[in-house]
Amino acid sequence: xxxxATVRERLERALSDRYREVHVDFGPQRAGRISxxxxxxxxxxxxxxxxxxxxxxxxxxxxxAESSDVSTIVTLTPDEYEDxxx
Amino acid sequence: xxxxxxxxxxLDAAADRAQDSKDLYRTERFGGAIYLAGVSIxxxxxxxxxxxxxxxxxxxxxxxxxxxxxxxxxxRRAKEVGRILTDVMIRWNNGQRYYPTVLTERLIKPRxxxxxxxxxxxxxxxxxxxxxxxxxxxx
Numbered sequence: 232x233x234x235x236a237t238v239r240e241r242l243e244r245a246l247s248d249r250y251r252e253v254h255v256d257f258g259p260q261r262a263g264r265i266s267x268x269x270x271x272x273x274x275x276x277x278x279x280x281x282x283x284x285x286x287x288x289x290x291x292x293x294x295x296a297e298s299s300d301v302s303t304i305v306t307l308t309p310d311e312y313e314d315x316x317x
Numbered sequence: 318x319x320x321x322x323x324x325x326x327x328l329d330a331a332a333d334r335a336q337d338s339k340d341l342y343r344t345e346r347f348g349g350a351i352y353l354a355g356v357s358i359x360x361x362x363x364x365x366x367x368x369x370x371x372x373x374x375x376x377x378x379x380x381x382x383x384x385x386x387x388x389x390x391x392x393r394r395a396k397e398v399g400r401i402l403t404d405v406m407i408r409w410n411n412g413q414r415y416y417p418t419v420l421t422e423r424l425i426k427p428r429x430x431x432x433x434x435x436x437x438x439x440x441x442x443x444x445x446x447x448x449x450x451x452x453x454x455x456x
């Protein structure tokens with residue numbers, strides 16, 4: 232089962248397990264390195280350094296050597312994400 | 318009027334807007350400094366978009382970055398730049414060009430732990446713009 236899942240699918244599943252009410256927006260591109268936005272109320276009260284530390288712990292534990300397939304991921308609370316709407 | 322289109326022109330525009338932002342910061346025009354710092358980052362990210370992309374009118378910095386800049390970034394820099402982009406996106410959006418400085422300050426202040434005032438926010442964004450800009454030039 233795990234062997235058939237793509238890196239993207241495995242990461243999305245791990246993020247859903249780790250964070251509450253998670254919303255993942257990795258953009259329209261399906262090829263190339265994974266990059267985009269991760270939204271969860273779990274980021275409230277955390278500094279941006281703490282958010283990234285936590286996220287990258289999940290990435291490394293989940294993907295190991297394939298972590299290099301992941302690039303920048305912006306970590307926002309739901310309120311911060313809502314403010315991005317035009 | 319000719320449309321800006323080449324990666325070099327976008328990178329030059331990023332440098333110009335970053336300098337404009339610093340100049341406004343020095344003269345304590347913090348609302349303008351904040352807005353132009355964000356525009357500078359947006360221009361830098363535009364310079365890495367592949368030809369034929371469909372993000373021309375999009376101001377979402379994370380998506381703009383993901384389509385080009387983030388693809389070329391060294392894996393060891395991904396976490397650091399993800400943090401910088403997060404800090405910038407908490408403090409900036411394209412709609413701020415319509416805001417008086419006092420509104421920019423009021424909207425941002427409750428959500429940024431280290432935020433003190435418009436001056437501090439402008440300084441942070443100006444420095445972040447330069448960080449992204451320098452990395453863009455290094456790629």
